[in-house]
Amino acid sequence: MSVRFAKFEELGRVNELRRQVNELHAEGKPEIFKKGFGKELSDYIFEIFDDPQKEIIVCEREGKICGFAVLNHIIKPENPFMYERRFLDIDEFCVDEDERRKKVGAEMIDFVRQYAKDRGFDRIELNMWEFNRDALEFYEAQGFATYRRYMEIKL
Numbered sequence: 001m002s003v004r005f006a007k008f009e010e011l012g013r014v015n016e017l018r019r020q021v022n023e024l025h026a027e028g029k030p031e032i033f034k035k036g037f038g039k040e041l042s043d044y045i046f047e048i049f050d051d052p053q054k055e056i057i058v059c060e061r062e063g064k065i066c067g068f069a070v071l072n073h074i075i076k077p078e079n080p081f082m083y084e085r086r087f088l089d090i091d092e093f094c095v096d097e098d099e100r101r102k103k104v105g106a107e108m109i110d111f112v113r114q115y116a117k118d119r120g121f122d123r124i125e126l127n128m129w130e131f132n133r134d135a136l137e138f139y140e141a142q143g144f145a146t147y148r149r150y151m152e153i154k155l
Contacts (some may be wrong), residue, residue, distance in 0.1 A: 001059060001060070001061045001103070001104065001107055002059070002060050003057055003058070003059045003060075003107050003108050003110075003111035004057065004058065004060070004111075005055060005056065005057055005058075006049070006056040006057065006058045006065075006068065008049065010058060010065055011045045011046065011049060011056075013058075013064075013065040014045055014056060014058065014065065014068045015037075015042050015045055017065070017067070017068050017094040017096060018037070018041070018045065018068075018092065018094065019037040020094060020096070020097055021092065021094045022036075022037050022041065023035075023037075024132065025129065028129060028131035028132060029129060029131065048070055053072060053073045054070060054071060054072050054073070054091070055070070055071040055073075055115075056068060056069070056070055056071075057069050057071065057108060057111060057112070057115075059095075059104050059107055059108050061099070061104065066095065066096045066098075066099040066104050067094060067095040067096060067099065067104045067105060067108055068092070068093075068094055069090055069092060069093045069094075069108055069112065070090070070091040070092040070093075071088055071089070071090060071091070071112065071115070072088070072089040072090075072091050073088060073119070073121075074086070074087050074088070074089050074125075085122065086120065086121050086122050087116075087121050087122055087123045087124065087125050088112065088115070088116040088119070088121045088123075088124045088125070089124075089125050089126065090112065090124065090125070090126035091126075093105075093108070093126065093135075095108075100134075105138055105142070106142065109142045112124060124144075126139065126144065127150075
């Protein structure tokens with residue numbers, strides 16, 4: 001198993017995994033996420049790939065891409081309320097549903113952790129949807145801790 005940066009020709013497979021995430025989100029929060037994985041969502045991976053502030057990593061096992069993550073380089077300048085913040089944001093993260101609980105996600109987080117250290121980021125952040133309890137359990141097992149919450153009142 002190896003974790004590395006994605007190649008252009010692998011973006012089709014990355015989109016297959018992105019479809020899994022989209023379906024999970026559309027089922028878990030149907031009032032927010034649209035069902036289906038159309039051309040607009042599919043094409044968006046090429047914008048991500050070309051963005052110098054973003055990286056796509058993949059985990060490959062036995063010649064097959066079994067996980068991916070999208071990383072955003074975030075630098076927020078100091079303002080009257082906050083100090084400058086430099087962090088790596090995990091914008092998308094997926095392990096193929098057939099490869100879960102086989103250390104794929106842990107390997108990807110280890111790669112991200114080292115990448116962030118090598119680039120001088122202060123922290124790694126991500127956000128996730130509360131309905132996705134499996135993801136929460138995984139992230140907590142990897143050392144992530146909640147430091148901020150978004151809450152809602154449905155009307």
